[in-house]
Amino acid sequence: MVRYIVKRLFQGLPLLLVISITLFLLMMNIGDPIATMGGRTITRQSDRERLTRQLGLDKPISVQYLYWLIGNDWTKVDSDGDGIPDNYGTRHGILRGDFGTSLVTRKPVTELIGERIPNTLLLMVASEVVTVFFALLFGIYSALRQYSVMDNIMTALLFIAYSMPIFFVSLMSMYIFAVLFKKWGLPYLPTVGMFDPQVGKTPWQIFIHMILPVFSLSVTYFAAYSRYIRSTMLEVLSQDYVRTARSKGLPRRQVVYIHALKNAALPIVTVIGLDLPFLLGGAVVTERIFAWPGMGRLFLDHVSRSDLPVVMGILMLVATAVVVFQIITDIIYAWLDPRIRFD
């Protein structure tokens, strides 16, 4: 098992390396970071040259990538522009945990991302819990009453939910639960931000601010998972061992939840595990609409300001999360299914 994990990790590394090179090449045309730096316009040509040199942007792309990857503290860099390398660099490179410094805010990237990650994780975990809970509920119910009126209605509704773009769900839910509810004098939900600055960052404030973004993030996944769980359950329910369990007179509850669900859980866990990091993609749009201070919004803000270190940092973090979740899913799969052996 340990050997398998180590092997998978080492397989993941070259993949991440290829991803990082490709993304770095794509970054080269992202725009001029100096043009928008710190919100000021740099007009003097000499200032511009000095900044370009200090940030290492005058180097060829291969050298920039190398410095980004393994740092530049092992080589002397030219800091005063006379063409002679004088001091050792200060960067350690992403491989040694140094994501670099934001070109816009001059703060370390790890600090910027670190501030935002908990907020994004909060949204993601909450929406995953909501999604899985309701998808199990609806999926199992539909499977047990296949082709009933309720099942047909639900299938149609789930199809609509599945086709809903996240921004449309977000705008609709904001309009209904915030604007219309307010108009009708009902208790309404807040739409933007994470808490009301006048009240402060209390758990209750965060909770009510979370409802709409979590709802928007969950709708599409909920629909997809419900359909998936329904078809997996139907498949399992037609298996011989379920018929055996039924015919020996076990209570229905036990047949459904022990014999069927336990076996259906296997593919369901796989899909959930593999999808989890991809929720980050949905978070980009959701966080933008609801002004949620998470990583997705950080990404959008810094893409528009051509801040390479932050953008690369977030992208690599996401890519790593995908690789790690693939490995975790494999491990859980082996743990759930004793037939699978890695050696």
Added chain:
Amino acid sequence: MNNQTPTLSELADDLITPPLTLWQLGWLRFRRHKMALFGGVILILLFIFAFGGAFLYTEKYANFNDTSQRLLAPSAEHPFGTDSIGRDILARTIYGGQISLFIGLVSVIIETILGIIIGALAGYYGGVIDAILMRITEAMLNIPTIFLLIVMAKFFGGNVPEIEIAGRVFSGSVIVIIVIIGATSWMYLARIVRAEFLSLKENEFILAARATGTSNSQIIFYHILPNTVAPIIVSSTLSVANAILAEAYISFLGLGVMPPTATWGNMLESSAKYLDSAPWLWFFPGMLILLTVLSINFIGDGMRDALDPRSRTI
């Protein structure tokens, strides 16, 4: 009286149903799929709306802004209302629909070509080519598409010149968006095609083709590819929905098609600001996107059932 009873040989002719091709069989099954037919009707109506609507309003009218007419609620003169600089939303949803549907269809053509080529090469040749192509596919799948779209929109965006097709001027960003959607969505199709090729190339008819000295490209395109058409068509159909969504997402984030060229996506871009004061700004384009995606998903679902070679029901 003449005896009308058919002879035995005539009877046999009647009993043997003519063999149905995959398409005839598929159509027979597709017709039974109520939801898919419903989706087809909705999609045709949407096409009539987007392309037939052009006879009601000119494109000039769709891009005509009159700030004294801004943010008007739906009325007889402006059935869908006006936007923040006084353009008629109905006219813009018509012309935006043309662009959105166009982007959806053309980017899927690019996606399909890329997916088929990469999947076919990997599946047919195997070995090093397969390993390299599949690592690239994996690398692409490893980053959520929206991030890739944003980064690529930044990379290829910037100042793209306007282009003129059939006497109409489009923002060059339309082409950019088509290319980047095509370039970021071929991975699933490539995997499907590869899997089909892996199993099909082991068949005797391929061995026979090889033995008669058929070239590799002949085998790939004339002997194997036609056998993989059904899954490719299902996957491509569903991809049109995803491409239209991708355009909407990227334009919603302000990185997509640039104004004045309208798309359903970029009409939504600034509408969140008018959430409470002008809901018609986002409701109509959003609803049209939802209807398009929904109808394509219905059709794709029906096609999947209809073209499944393992299914034996007629």
